[in-house]
Every structure is written in structure tokens, then in C-alpha cells.
Amino acid sequence: xxxxxxxxxxxxxxxxxxxxxxxxxxxxxxxxxxxxxxxxxxxxxxxxxxxxxxxxxxxxxxxxxxxxxxxxxxxxxxxxxxxxxxxxxxxxxxxxxxxxxxxxxxxxxxxxxxxxxxxxxxxxxxxxxxxxxxxxxxxxxxxxxxxxxxxxxxxxxxxxxxxxxxxxxxxxxxxxxxxxxxxxxxxxxxxxxxxxxxxxxxxxxxxxxxxxxxxxxxxxxxx
Amino acid sequence: xxxxxxxxxxxxxxxxxxxxxxxxxxxxxxxxxxxxxxxxxxxxxxxxxxxxxxxxxxxxxxxxxxxxxxxxxxxxxxxxxxxxxxxxxxxxxxxxxxxxxxxxxxxxxxxxxxxxxxxxxxxxxxxxxxxxxxxxxxxxxxxxxxxxxxxxxxxxxxxxxxxxxxxxxxxxxxxxxxxxxxxxxxxxxxxxxxxxxxxxxxxxxxxxxxxxxxxxxxxxxxxxxxxxxxxxxxxxxxxxxxxxxxxxxxxxxxxxxxxxxxxxxxxxxxxxxxxxxxxxxxxxxxxxxxxxxxxxxxxxxxxxxxxxxxxxxxxxxxxxxxxxxxxxxxxxxxxxxxxxxxxxxxxxxxxxxxxxxxxxxxxxxxxxxxxxxxxxxxxxxxxxxxxxxxxxxxxxxxxxxxxxxxxxxxxxxxxxxxxxxxxxxxxxxxxxxxxxxxxxxxxxxxxxxxxxxxxxxxxxxxxxxxxxxxxxxxxxxxxxxxxxxxxxxxxxxxxxxxxxxxxxxxxxxxxxxxxxxxxxxxxxxxxxxxxxxxxxxxxxxxxxxxxxxxxxxxxxxxxxxxxxxxxxxxxxxxxxxxxxxxxxxxxxxxxxxxxxxxxxxxxxxxxxxxxxxxxxxxxxxxxxxxxxxxxxxxxxxxxxxxxxxxxxxxxxxxxxxxxxxxxxxxxxxxxxxxxxxxxxxxxxxxxxxxxxxxxxxxxxxxxxxxxxxxxxxxxxxxxxxxxxxxxxxxxxxxxxxxxxxx
Numbered sequence: 027x028x029x030x031x032x033x034x035x036x037x038x039x040x041x042x043x044x045x046x047x048x049x050x051x052x053x054x055x056x057x058x059x060x061x062x063x064x065x066x067x068x069x070x071x072x073x074x075x076x077x078x079x080x081x082x083x084x085x086x087x088x089x090x091x092x093x094x095x096x097x098x099x100x101x102x103x104x105x106x107x108x109x110x111x112x113x114x115x116x117x118x119x120x121x122x123x124x125x126x127x128x129x130x131x132x133x134x135x136x137x138x139x140x141x142x143x144x145x146x147x148x149x150x151x152x153x154x155x156x157x158x159x160x161x162x163x164x165x166x167x168x169x170x171x172x173x174x175x176x177x178x179x180x181x182x183x184x185x186x187x188x189x190x191x192x193x194x195x196x197x198x199x200x201x202x203x204x205x206x207x208x209x210x211x212x213x214x215x216x217x218x219x220x221x222x223x224x225x226x227x228x229x230x231x232x233x234x235x236x237x238x239x240x241x242x243x244x245x246x247x248x249x
Numbered sequence: 250x251x252x253x254x255x256x257x258x259x260x261x262x263x264x265x266x267x268x269x270x271x272x273x274x275x276x277x278x279x280x281x282x283x284x285x286x287x288x289x290x291x292x293x294x295x296x297x298x299x300x301x302x303x304x305x306x307x308x309x310x311x312x313x314x315x316x317x318x319x320x321x322x323x324x325x326x327x328x329x330x331x332x333x334x335x336x337x338x339x340x341x342x343x344x345x346x347x348x349x350x351x352x353x354x355x356x357x358x359x360x361x362x363x364x365x366x367x368x369x370x371x372x373x374x375x376x377x378x379x380x381x382x383x384x385x386x387x388x389x390x391x392x393x394x395x396x397x398x399x400x401x402x403x404x405x406x407x408x409x410x411x412x413x414x415x416x417x418x419x420x421x422x423x424x425x426x427x428x429x430x431x432x433x434x435x436x437x438x439x440x441x442x443x444x445x446x447x448x449x450x451x452x453x454x455x456x457x458x459x460x461x462x463x464x465x466x467x468x469x470x471x472x473x474x475x476x477x478x479x480x481x482x483x484x485x486x487x488x489x490x491x492x493x494x495x496x497x498x499x500x501x502x503x504x505x506x507x508x509x510x511x512x513x514x515x516x517x518x519x520x521x522x523x524x525x526x527x528x529x530x531x532x533x534x535x536x537x538x539x540x541x542x543x544x545x546x547x548x549x550x551x552x553x554x555x556x557x558x559x560x561x562x563x564x565x566x567x568x569x570x571x572x573x574x575x576x577x578x579x580x581x582x583x584x585x586x587x588x589x590x591x592x593x594x595x596x597x598x599x600x601x602x603x604x605x606x607x608x609x610x611x612x613x614x615x616x617x618x619x620x621x622x623x624x625x626x627x628x629x630x631x632x633x634x635x636x637x638x639x640x641x642x643x644x645x646x647x648x649x650x651x652x653x654x655x656x657x658x659x660x661x662x663x664x665x666x667x668x669x670x671x672x673x674x675x676x677x678x679x680x681x682x683x684x685x686x687x688x689x690x691x692x693x694x695x696x697x698x699x700x701x702x703x704x705x706x707x708x709x710x711x712x713x714x715x716x717x718x719x720x721x722x723x724x725x726x727x728x729x730x731x732x733x734x735x736x737x738x739x740x741x742x743x744x745x746x747x748x749x750x751x752x753x754x755x756x757x758x759x760x761x762x763x764x765x766x767x768x769x770x771x772x773x774x775x776x777x778x779x780x781x782x783x784x785x786x787x788x789x790x791x792x793x794x795x796x797x798x799x800x801x802x803x804x805x806x807x808x809x810x811x812x813x814x815x816x817x818x819x820x821x822x823x824x825x826x827x828x829x830x831x832x833x834x835x836x837x838x839x840x841x842x843x844x845x846x847x848x849x850x851x852x853x854x855x856x857x858x859x860x861x862x863x864x865x866x867x868x869x870x871x872x873x874x875x876x877x878x879x880x881x882x883x884x885x886x887x888x889x890x891x892x893x894x895x896x897x898x899x900x901x902x903x904x905x906x907x908x909x910x911x912x913x914x915x916x917x918x919x920x921x922x923x924x925x926x927x928x929x930x931x932x933x934x935x936x937x938x939x940x941x942x943x944x945x946x947x948x949x950x951x952x953x954x955x956x957x958x959x960x961x962x963x964x965x966x967x968x969x970x971x972x973x974x975x976x977x978x979x980x981x982x983x984x985x986x987x988x989x990x991x
Contacts, residue, residue, distance in 0.1 A: 037494050037582055040403025044680045047701060078401045081490025137396045137673045168675050170400075221677075229683045229694060229818060 029246035032059040032069035034099070034115075036090050041076035041112065041223065048223035049073075052236060054243045061093040071108040071152075071246035072099055074115030076168070076221060086114055086129065086171050087121035096122050108152035108245040109215045113169055116207075116217030125210055125217045126184070127176030129169075133200025137170040141232070142220055143195040144206050151191045151209040153216040156241040163234035165220040167198055172219040174201035174208075184208055192218055214245070254278065258285035264627055271621045279599060279615045282551040283622060286517035287524060290791055293626030296757040297789040300770045308783035310746060318359040318439055318513060319429070320785025322747045322809065326704050327433050328697060331365035334426040334712075334751045334807050336790035340485070341423040345390025349423050350398035350487040354559050356427040357404060358513030361496050362562065364437040364503045365429025366698060368679055370399055371691070372409035372425055373712045373751070373805045374670075377418030377795070379983040384413070387421050389984055395425075396673040401489035402496070406674035407682055408691040410712055411667045411980075414847075416720075416801040420793050424751045426712055426807040432699045435503055439512035440529035441565040441591045446509060448523065448534060448589030449574060452495045452561040455519070456544030459485035459557025491560040498581035499562055505577070507570045514561040520554045520622065522563040523589060524597050527619035530565075533592040537602040538614060540588040550599060550614045565591065595619050633763035642721075645853025647846035648839070652914040657967040659918070660896055660959075663844055663889045664976035669984060683707060683818055687901075689737040689885045692812060692819060707812035709743030714753075714805035715888065718856060718920075721842035723765040723802045725856040727772030732864050732922035734808040735780060736885040739868040740925060741819040742875035743810030748777060749786040750806045755799020757791045765802040766791075773804060779861040782808065812876075819875055820928075822884040823902030824954040828928035830906060831937065832891065834867040835947035836860055838921035844888045845918035857921055863946075864923040870944040871925055879937050882928035892917035892965075894926050899959055900976040905969040907960045908952030917964065928954050 033045045035058045042058055049056035059066065061079075066072060079090035090096070096118075103109045103124055111119035119125045132138055144165055146157045157163075176184070181203060184190050192207035199219070207218030222235030255265045258281060268276050268284050276284065290296060306314040312329055313321035319333040337352025353370060360367045372395050377384030388411075399406045404427070441448065502508050510530065512522045519541065527534040538550045544558070566574050571587070578585040590605060592598075597619040601612035618625075636642070653659055671686035684692040690711040695704045713734045718726030735745055750773060755762040766789075777784055793800040812819075824830075840846045841854025874880050882902075886894045891911060899905050911917050927948075929937050934950075941948040959967040 037497075038401075038403075038490050040493070040678060043701070044678065047680055077403060078490065078493070081401070081488075081493075083490070137400060137675075139672050139675050139677065166677055168400075168677065224677050224680065227680065229815065230677070230680060231683075231818065 028055045029070045029243045030068065031056040031071045031073055031246060032066055033057065033073045033075055034059050034061060034095055036061040036079035036093055038079045038081050039075055039077035041221065044223045045073045045075045048226040048239055051226055052239055052243060059095060061095045063095045064098055066098045066102045070249040071242055072102055074111040074118050076113030076115060079114055079118060087118035090118045091122040100124065103215045106212060106214050107249060108242055110153050110242055111217040112221055113219055116219055117171065119215065119217045124215050125208060126180045127174055127208065129171045130173045130175055131171050132173050138198055139168045140198060142167045142198050144192045144220060145195055147193050148188045148191045150188060151213045151216050152245040153207065153218065153238050153241050154191050156244050157237040162195060164225065164232040165222055165235055166224040167220045169219055172199045174205045176202065187211065191216060255281055258282060259289060260285050264288060267627060271625060272617065277615065279551045279554065280617055282555050283520045283615060283617065286520055286555050287622040288626045292517050292521060294789055295627050296629050296631050296791060297752065297766060298628055299630050300767050301787065303770055303774045304784040305774060305778045306784055311783050311785055312436065315784065315786050318362045320747060320749055321363060321436060322785065324695065324811065326697060328695065329431050329433050329436060330708065330809060331360050331363040331429040331431060332749055332809055333359045333786050334424055334749045335788045336751050336753060337423045337425060338421060338753065338790050338793055341391050341421050342387065342419060345387045346394040347486050349391040349394030351485045351559050352423055352425045353395055353398045354487045354489065354492050355515045356425045357402065357492060357496065358515065358562065360427045360429035361499055362439060362511050362513045363429065363431065364435035365431035366500060367404045367427050367429045368681060369428045369693060369710065370404050370406040370426065371710060371712045371807060372406060373714055374409060375412045375414065375417045375422035375803065377413065378415050379413050381418055384418055385984055391421060391423055392670050392673055398487050398489045400675045402493045403678060405676050405678040405682060407676050407693065408686050408710055408712060410714065411670050414716065416716060416795060418795045420795045420800060422753045422793065422803060424805050428710065430698045437503055437508065437511055439526055440510045441526040441532055441534060442509055442530040443567065444532065444591055444593045445568065446591040447566050447568055447571060447587045448591065449564045449566050450541060450561060450586050450588045451498065451564055451578060451583055453488065453491050453558055454542045454544040455553055455556045456558045457548065457552055457556065460552055460555050485557050485559050487559050494581045494583050495560055495562060498578050498583040501577050502564065502574060505573065507574050508564045508566055510565040512563045514563060516557060518554065518556045524619045524622040526563060526565060527597055528623035533594045533596040533619055534589050535592050535598045535600055535608060536589040537604050537608060538599050539603040540586055542584060542586055554599060597622065631757055631763045632760045633767055634760035635764050636761050642853045643855045647841055647851035647854050648915055650849060650851055656914055656917060656965050659845060659848065660892050660967060661972060661975040662848065663893050664896055664900065664972060665979045666976045667980065669980035683815065684741060688821060689740040690743065690810065692741050694815065705815060707815035709738050709741050709810035709812055710807065711737040712805060712807045713737065714803050716801035716803040717844065717847050718842040719769060719804060720801040720852060721854060722856045723768035724772035725858060726842065727769040727804050728776040728859040729856065729922045730804060730806055731773060731776035731780065732859055733885060733887050734806055735864060735868050736923060736925060738808060738810035739871040740875065740883040740885055741812065742872050743812045744872060745780065745782045746809045746811050747785045748782050748806050748808045750784065750804055752787065752789045753793055753800065753803040753805065754791055755793055759799060762799050769802055769804045773806065776859060814876060817878065820880050820882050822882050822898050824898050824904040824906065824928050825881040826904050826955045828881045828930055828954040829934055829950060830908060830952045830954060831927040831929055832924060832949045832951055833871060833927055833941065833946065834924040836863055836921050836923045838890065838919035840915055840919050843890060843918055843920045845914065859922050866944050867923045867946050870941055870946045874937060874940060879933045880927045880929055884926050886924040886926060888920065890918040890920050891926065896959055896972055898926060898928065899969055900973045904954050905956040905958045906952055906954050907956060909962045910949065910951045911961050911964060
């Protein structure tokens with residue numbers, strides 16, 4: 027059965043079409059979920075896409091965490107459902123407390139749209155189970171607030187529990203320990219700043235995002 | 250202050266006489282304010298209209314030509330493309346961040362008001378020199394503004410230009426282009442029809458920001474810093490989140506066929522939107538001025554009617570559809586208020602009312618023929634004259650100047666990587682960007698806007714301008730700009746479909762500036778006519794003056810092209826080790842107007858005339874070479890001549906070259922139309938040369954790619970690493986990590 031992915035749309039989101047297109051291109055089924063929805067019934071996985079939810083007012087994700095859909099996302103995650111936050115989606119997941127840490131302004135204090143090389147550091151997560159450990163992936167980044175930070179204790183915990191799933195080979199934004207993506211304790215919730223959906227088609231210059239999105243579809247199929 | 254009111258609003262005595270004649274009486278303050286904004290240079294094109302008529306505007310694919318909010322082109326498969334370019338030069342000079350940000354916001358509204366989803370922005374930017382602190386401040390603020398607004402509103406910035414030259418000191422050129430895509434059946438025009446239909450104002454509240462922006466700011470020159478600072482309140486403030494919700498709400502309203510017409514509010518605000526929609530529909534409109542949601546207390550009717558507060562749209566809605574319109578707006582958190590009613594006759598009336606319920610018998614604040622604001626603006630045939638010393642200038646050929654001692658240093662000085670700018674823009678959103686910023690032309694996948702299905706074809710875009718060529722000869726310079734655009738498109742395998750232009754010039758009250766404008770329009774029009782490229786829109790920005798002098802004439806064109814088969818990424822400009830270097834095309838070149846001459850302070854000479862047939866043949870063969878995958882790299886030869894083109898190909902790829910057959914600085918830095926450098930794998934060399942010969946296009950082998958130096962026998966030997974750092978470090982060193990604004 028085709029895995030069904032819900033892509034959450036907040037006012038101000040802008041990568042929702044891209045996530046839907048990439049998932050469908052890889053054989054999955056994807057549908058937009060409005061931020062006022064109170065249930066995610068019928069979905070096998072959830073993507074919180076990039077953009078500027080609620081204008082990033084106050085700070086990225088700070089208002090989005092109060093959108094009604096986030097209660098449903100929290101419940102979905104608590105049941106073990108795969109949830110991936112991409113870019114602004116990662117910021118929202120940290121604000122909602124579903125992932126540890128926070129994303130602050132880039133070290134260079136500039137917005138940065140570029141291609142980063144990521145190393146797969148763990149294949150035990152909803153986003154990396156089909157990837158190759160140690161593989162280097164060329165994936166676009168596109169953010170102003172992508173500089174991952176967390177307390178020393180949290181960092182130790184993330185390292186010890188193999189929860190740092192992706193690292194930058196060359197750190198573009200000042201993230202602590204070169205962190206590009208992390209997962210929760212259950213390994214079903216993953217956040218990353220880079221955009222795998224932007225590396226899903228030959229004409230776009232890289233298809234290295236595919237193993238990540240295929241991992242999500244695989245995790246969804248197991249639901 | 251004893252200056253009469255009309256003059257302080259920017260109207261001449263003669264224009265006041267016209268208003269009195271139209272009304273059959275003297276205008277009151279509100280009416281005067283409305284005429285002053287609508288008859289401003291910015292809104293009425295009163296100095297340029299007479300010349301703009303010479304552009305060829307028809308073509309088999311043109312669905313909407315100039316005069317509407319955007320030009321619309323049929324691109325096949327039931328898909329249309331809307332495109333427009335605008336300037337936001339003066340606001341950006343005063344307040345760089347907001348000036349640029351609201352420039353982006355304004356151009357987006359022009360596109361989605363046609364029913365198109367905006368999918369790409371380009372920003373041709375021109376600033377003063379990098380060694381001038383204020384120019385750096387302006388450049389950084391403008392780039393931050395484009396980045397801050399464009400990224401957040403969710404439309405990728407896929408290309409543009411950045412030019413630094415003293416002619417733009419204190420008066421940057423911030424041109425903004427937007428392209429949108431729509432199914433044919435969603436096309437909608439900015440007109441009001443149907444007596445009794447409602448005018449619904451969507452989006453932001455109306456404040457005192459931007460009052461008189463078009464007349465005070467955009468239609469006059471600059472005087473001194475203190476006076477300019479006083480104009481800062483005439484610059485609007487942008488809110489990309491409001492705009493994003495407005496885009497989604499409007500596209501949903503159009504998809505649901507709930508509006509009969511829609512118009513954005515830009516320059517001249519409500520006055521413009523109400524009078525233009527009524528005038529185009531041949532109707533009148535009653536406006537309930539106190540129904541307009543206001544941001545501040547105590548606003549006067551003239552402030553409400555001329556405010557340029559951003560992120561607002563005016564939709565014309567049948568009364569039966571109102572509830573569904575309000576529901577969609579509620580969902581997107583977009584404010585929607587009924588502020589007027591379409592009426593019979595042609596009168597635009599501003600009423601002392603809060604809605605239809607208290608309009609009967611209300612005081613009439615203003616009562617003017619709607620069409621008179623829109624269509625009866627004065628038309629000036631301003632005096633024009635070539636510069637008195639034109640003949641002497643043309644005789645002053647820079648080739649007479651001795652060659653510099655160190656051509657290598659001159660070349661290094663020309664290299665400039667714009668990644669510092671483009672990397673601050675999201676260039677990839679919507680998964681369309683096959684070639685983004687940094688190439689000769691941008692390439693986007695063409696997907697069906699209704700279904701998302703890939704058509705297997707691509708849209709190509711290029712934005713080009715060259716003030717040096719146009720300063721030497723505005724007519725031939727403008728033609729050469731079009732030629733460059735056509736060659737840029739050919740390097741990615743695209744054929745041109747349509748052009749829009751932004752004409753940035755000095756003070757139209759100077760006869761030499763009007764001559765430049767007229768000549769440049771002829772140069773563009775002649776080239777477009779000969780090339781079969783329709784002009785589907787344009788913008789004129791006058792009164793661009795730097796430290797008391799008119800800027801060099803700067804027509805900027807944005808040209809849309811079609812890649813008929815997009816199955817692989819175009820080759821790009823990067824060299825491949827071992828590839829053979831060829832020069833395609835052998836048209837005449839000159840140092841006149843060249844980057845090299847300008848750097849020496851040499852502004853004279855004569856440009857070669859454009860040979861359209863030769864350009865067509867060269868671009869045609871280049872397209873076929875690219876589409877048949879016969880070249881490893883292709884780069885248009887433009888500013889900086891062969892030398893800079895070759896150097897750019899080396900620094901982006903990290904592959905040097907060794908070249909012969911360039912004998913002197915004229916060969917190295919001379920500029921002319923219709924040339925490209927190709928890098929060709931040895932096994933394809935014969936086929937490439939055969940195809941060129943068959944097409945009657947000259948092609949010459951000049952060398953080979955490889956090594957870690959840029960070497961021309963007996964002329965040049967530059968270390969590739971030195972060239973790379975000169976190229977890469979120029980903007981970061983000047984503009985730095987720097988401060989951020991906004």
C-alpha cells in the first residue's frame with residue numbers, strides 16, 4: 027500500500043508544494059494538511075515543511091507551535107508515527123518541544139542559500155533508515171536561523187544515544203558539533219535544516235535527497 | 250510658504266488649468282491630491298508615453314500586451330506566463346532595505362493580480378562604487394531587503410545583475426522583475442464591471458506611509474541629504490507575511506471564480522486602483538472613505554486615498570459572492586472590507602460614508618470622471634537634443650589610447666563574483682531552478698500550474714543592461730543589450746519569446762536625457778522588431794541623478810525564452826580540462842563603451858552597428874549545439890570582452906587555459922555583439938565546426954582548457970589562483986559579513 031504523507035501547511039509556509047511533489051515523485055502519496063486540522067488520522071507520516079510559518083514573527087516556530095495541528099502532530103509522534111521537520115519545520119519541532127535544542131541566527135548573520143555536503147551519522151531514524159552510514163550527500167540549505175545549539179548536557183545525550191543523524195562536512199552556519207539533523211529518543215521524529223526535497227530530481231543538480239525521503243516512506247509503510 | 254497647493258503637490262500651472270477644464274470648476278484639496286498622484290510622471294508616463302508607442306507589442310503568443318498590470322504570453326499546453334519589471338530606485342536611495350523590499354512586494358502584486366502564481370524574481374541592481382561607504386550601505390541594505398522580503402514571501406530570486414559604477418552613486422537602480430504562471434482560464438484583468446458590484450479592499454490597513462510616494466519621491470530629483478531625509482516617510486514599509494497570505498487568498502478567490510476584476514494597490518494607492526478599474530470597465534465608482542480600515546487615527550480623506558500602504562488589493566465582487574469571498578479571506582487571515590460600489594456613468598465619487606447604508610445623501614468629498622485620472626493625464630513631447638559635442642565624442646576612439654603595461658592586472662580588476670549577493674536569496678523554491686543565479690541565463694522547469702505535471706520544456710530568463718554602451722550611443726547600445734539577451738538565452742538552448750524593459754534615465758526636463766530616452770527606445774524597438782520579439786510591458790524611471798548629474802542612460806531588459814526540450818542541464822560556463830576553446834561569431838568589436846575603456850576614463854568612440862541576421866544565425870547555431878549536447882561550456886562574450894569571458898570560465902571551474910590568436914588589448918577587451926566562447930570535447934570538435942559552417946557562422950579555434958594559469962602567447966600570464974581569489978573575494982571584502990538590517 028502506498029504510504030500516505032501529510033504535509034502541514036501554516037499561513038506563511040512555502041515549501042509545501044515541493045514536499046508534496048518530491049514525495050509523489052518517489053512513489054508516495056502526499057496531501058496538504060491545514061494548520062487548523064485537529065487530527066492526522068489516515069496519514070502514515072507527517073512532514074512539517076520549510077517556509078516562514080506565521081511570518082516567523084517573534085522567532086521562527088514560536089507561533090506555529092500553538093497552531094491546532096501541533097497537538098495532533100504531538101499525539102501522532104507519541105504513537106510512534108514518523109514526523110520530519112525540514113528547515114522551518116525543524117525550528118517548529120524544537121519550539122514545540124518534540125526535538126531538543128534551538129536554531130539561532132547563522133554565524134555569518136546572513137541568510138544563506140547554498141549546497142551543503144552532509145554526512146549520514148546514524149541510519150537508525152525515520153529519515154535515514156534507507157541511507158548508507160557515512161555517505162556524503164549534496165543537499166541544498168536555505169536559511170537564516172539554522173545555527174543549531176543546545177546545552178552541554180543535551181549535546182552529550184545526543185551523542186551518547188546516536189541521535190545526531192546528519193552532520194555538515196563543512197559547517198555553513200555555526201551549528202554546534204556540525205549538527206545538521208537530530209532525532210528524538212523514539213527515533214521517529216527527525217529535524218534537519220537542509221532541504222532533501224530540493225535534491226530529488228536530476229534536473230535540479232542532485233538526487234541525494236532521495237535516500238532520505240525514501241527512508242521516510244519506508245518508515246511510513248511500517249505504520 | 251506661499252507656494253500654491255498644486256505646485257507643492259507636484260502639478261504644474263498648466264496641469265491645474267487642464268483639471269479646471271475637465272471639472273468645469275476648481276478642484277478641492279482632495280481632488281487635487283488625486284490628480285497629483287495619478288498625473289505624476291511615475292503613474293502617467295507623461296514624458297515617455299509618446300515614445301513608448303514605437304515598441305512592437307504584437308506577436309502570435311501575446312495574450313496581454315503593455316497597459317495592464319503585467320504582460321501575458323501563451324507558452325503552450327494551456328499555460329500562460331505573466332511578466333513585468335519595475336523600478337524602485339528612489340525609495341531605495343532613501344531607505345535601502347524597505348525601498349527594495351517594497352519593490353519586491355509591488356511587483357509580486359502586479360503578477361498575481363493577473364491570476365498568475367509568482368514563481369520567479371530577478372533583481373538587476375546598480376550601485377555606486379564599492380570604495381564609497383554610502384554606496385556600500387545602500388548595496389547591503391538593498392540586498393538585505395530583497396532577501397528579507399523575497400525569501401519570506403516565498404518566491405525564489407533566480408537571477409539578476411549587480412553593477413558598481415560611480416554614475417549610480419547616491420542614486421542606485423533597483424529594478425525588480427517577476428514572472429508568474431497561470432492556466433489560461435484563470436487570466437483576469439484589472440477592471441470593474443456590473444453596476445451594483447462591490448469593491449472589496451483586501452489585505453493590510455491603510456496608514457500614512459508612502460503618501461505621495463509617486464509624486465514626491467519617484468518623479469523628482471534629489472537635492473541634499475537633509476531634504477532627502479525628510480522624504481523618508483514617503484517610503485512604504487513592507488510586510489511579506491501579509492503579502493504571502495494575500496497571494497494565497499487572491500489565487501483561491503480567482504480559482505473559485507469569485508471576482509470579476511482585481512487590481513493591486515501600488516503607486517497612488519486607492520486613487521489609482523479605483524479610478525483604473527472603473528476607467529477600464531467604462532463605469533464609475535462610489536467609495537465610502539470611512540469604510541477603509543485605517544492604521545492611524547485622524548486620517549484625512551486625501552491621506553486615505555493617496556496612501557501607498559503595502560499589501561493591499563481591490564477586488565470587484567458580485568454581491569451574491571461576497572459571503573464566500575469573506576470566508577476565504579477569513580481562512581487566510583486576510584482583512585476584507587466593502588469600500589465601494591460600481592456605479593453607472595463614469596464618476597469616481599469619494600463619499601463621507603462608512604458603507605452603502607449611510608451613503609445616501611452623504612457629503613461628496615470628491616467627484617471626478619474616473620477616466621480623467623487614468624487616461625487624460627497630460628502627454629508631453631518634451632524637447633530633445635543630442636549632446637552638443639556628440640561628433641567630437643564619437644571621434645574620440647579609445648583604441649587610440651596606448652595599451653596598458655599590465656593587462657593581467659586590468660583583467661583581475663574586472664573579475665567579480667556575485668555569489669555574496671545571490672546566496673542571500675532563496676533561488677530554488679518550487680523545485681524549478683535548473684540553472685540559477687551566476688549563469689548567462691536562468692532556466693526553470695515548466696510545470697503545469699494546475700496539475701504540477703512536468704511539460705518536459707523549460708523557461709529561460711535573462712536580465713541585461715549596459716550603461717557604458719548606452720552612454721556612448723543610446724540607440725546602438727540599447728540594440729546591443731537586446732543582442733546580449735538573445736545570446737544569453739542561446740547559451741542555455743532557449744529561443745526568445747518576449748521582452749519587458751525598465752528604462753532608467755535622468756531628468757526628462759534636460760533635452761539630452763529625452764534624446765537618450767528616445768534613441769534607446771528606438772534601439773530596443775528596432776532590435777525587437779528585427780528579432781521578432783514582442784515588448785509586453787515596461788516601466789520608465791526618470792529623474793535619476795547622481796550628485797547633480799544625470800545617470801548614464803540605463804535601459805534594462807528582461808527577456809523570456811523557451812527551451813523546447815529540457816532533458817538535461819545546460820552545459821554552464823565552467824571549463825573541462827582538455828576541452829578545446831572556440832570563439833563563435835566574428836562580428837565587429839570596439840573598445841568604445843567597453844569595461845576596459847571606462848576604467849581608463851575613456852568615454853568616447855563609436856559602437857558597431859548590430860547585424861541582426863548574423864546574430865540570429867549565431868544564436869541559432871549556439872542553441873542547436875547546446876540542445877544536442879555538443880559543448881562542455883558556453884559563455885556569452887559581453888562586458889570585458891573575450892578576456893573576461895575566458896577568465897570567468899576558468900575561475901568558476903578551477904581550470905585554466907592556454908590561448909593564442911588574441912594579439913593586443915583590443916582583442917582581449919574589445920566588446921561587440923553576437924559572440925560566445927565554447928569549450929568543446931576533442932571528439933565533438935569536427936561536428937561543431939561542421940554545424941557552424943553549415944549555418945554560415947564563423948568559428949575559430951583559439952586554445953585549450955587546462956593548467957593552472959590564464960595564458961595568452963606574448964600577451965598574458967595570470968595565475969589561476971590569483972584570478973580566483975580576485976573574483977571570489979571582491980564582494981565579501983568590500984561588503985563583508987557586515988551588519989544586517991531589518
